[in-house]
Amino acid sequence: MKKLYFLCLLALAGCTTNPLSINEPDRPVATEETSIYYANETPMPAHTAWQGASGAKALLDNFATCESASEANEVTVNSKKFKSSTRCHLDLLSNSDSETYVRSLSGSTKGKILTSSLSVEGQSYEVTMLWSKHTWMGSPDDDGLDAARYQIGVGAKIVAKIYNAKSGIDLADISGLAASAETSNLTGSITFKRIGINGKLSEIILPGFTDTLDTDAVINAVQSMQKIQILLHSDEDVTIKPSVLGYVLPRQEEVESEGLGWLYIGHYPTETSLLVPQFKITSVGNKKVNELLDTTIKLASEKNIRADKPRFPYYTVAQAVTTVPAGCQLKINQIDSVGQSKYWAYVSAVQDCE
Numbered sequence: 001m002k003k004l005y006f007l008c009l010l011a012l013a014g015c016t017t018n019p020l021s022i023n024e025p026d027r028p029v030a031t032e033e034t035s036i037y038y039a040n041e042t043p044m045p046a047h048t049a050w051q052g053a054s055g056a057k058a059l060l061d062n063f064a065t066c067e068s069a070s071e072a073n074e075v076t077v078n079s080k081k082f083k084s085s086t087r088c089h090l091d092l093l094s095n096s097d098s099e100t101y102v103r104s105l106s107g108s109t110k111g112k113i114l115t116s117s118l119s120v121e122g123q124s125y126e127v128t129m130l131w132s133k134h135t136w137m138g139s140p141d142d143d144g145l146d147a148a149r150y151q152i153g154v155g156a157k158i159v160a161k162i163y164n165a166k167s168g169i170d171l172a173d174i175s176g177l178a179a180s181a182e183t184s185n186l187t188g189s190i191t192f193k194r195i196g197i198n199g200k201l202s203e204i205i206l207p208g209f210t211d212t213l214d215t216d217a218v219i220n221a222v223q224s225m226q227k228i229q230i231l232l233h234s235d236e237d238v239t240i241k242p243s244v245l246g247y248v249l250p251r252q253e254e255v256e257s258e259g260l261g262w263l264y265i266g267h268y269p270t271e272t273s274l275l276v277p278q279f280k281i282t283s284v285g286n287k288k289v290n291e292l293l294d295t296t297i298k299l300a301s302e303k304n305i306r307a308d309k310p311r312f313p314y315y316t317v318a319q320a321v322t323t324v325p326a327g328c329q330l331k332i333n334q335i336d337s338v339g340q341s342k343y344w345a346y347v348s349a350v351q352d353c354e
Helices: 054-067 085-092 176-184 215-234
Strands: 037-045 075-079 081-082 096-104 125-138 149-163 187-195 209-214 243-246 259-267 281-285 296-297 303-306 320-324 329-338 342-351
Touching: 037 054, 037 096, 054 075, 075 085, 081 085, 085 215, 085 329, 125 176, 125 215, 125 243, 149 176, 176 187, 176 215, 209 215, 243 329, 259 320, 259 329
Parallel strands: none
Antiparallel strands: 037 243, 075 081, 096 125, 125 149, 149 187, 149 243, 187 209, 259 303, 259 342, 281 296, 296 329, 303 320, 329 342
């Protein structure tokens, strides 16, 4: 079993490789050597995903075909024939991994995924062990420059929360945590969850249970995870629905010191639409949206600059890192279509932005 300690988690305070002279963004900026993994705390069914880029749509179409497979309806996916929806889905989910990551619940690192698995005296933590059967899907919003990758699959996870930890406990060892809970002042709970797996096994393994953290509870959770892995391949009554388990942001160069962040340009039917006054952004000449790259724009009203553009699957708006006034002139360094034709630009200040 491999142990991965992910650096940051979606929607939680992060770090940046090159501090700016503005508020710290809520999303870390990856260096060219690293990518950042975000666990999707509420996995969504893959078939509801945005079907944009051709590669992503092809995978989602294959999942849709698999769902219709049965003894009475043989389907063909990737040149293979299937009469079982589950067998068809599992053939697409070619990777099987177990990962453990640790998040702080207290202190100055509250909310962050930690790079060390050793506990600090008196601190509280959340430890997640995730087993998944998955594949990777390219970003549905892929523009060739800023592509994220999405982990699509099914699985099960054990989540242990511990409080008032002693110093030096190996947090990545859930069995060891249970032993520590029984022999010290450490207290905690353990939760087991299935992700996208249903059928007869739901009569044997509850969809989710929470118990006091002790050896028996850990054994129960680990055995439940093992049963799922066995039944997934051996029980004809098991059904699965692949979900978005997590995603990796693209590898990026460090943010330039003069870079401010992301600005909402507006909603336009196509990239060849002309700028309209309602979004309070003007440019020199009668510019179309796709002509804005490397040009200067002027703001007709105060605007928020944000830490990131909205991203699949939820397209939530990131935290504002600074506000620039009306009259501010900004250079557009990158422009992207996000979701349903909403355009965002990465900008830097030119003048009158204080």
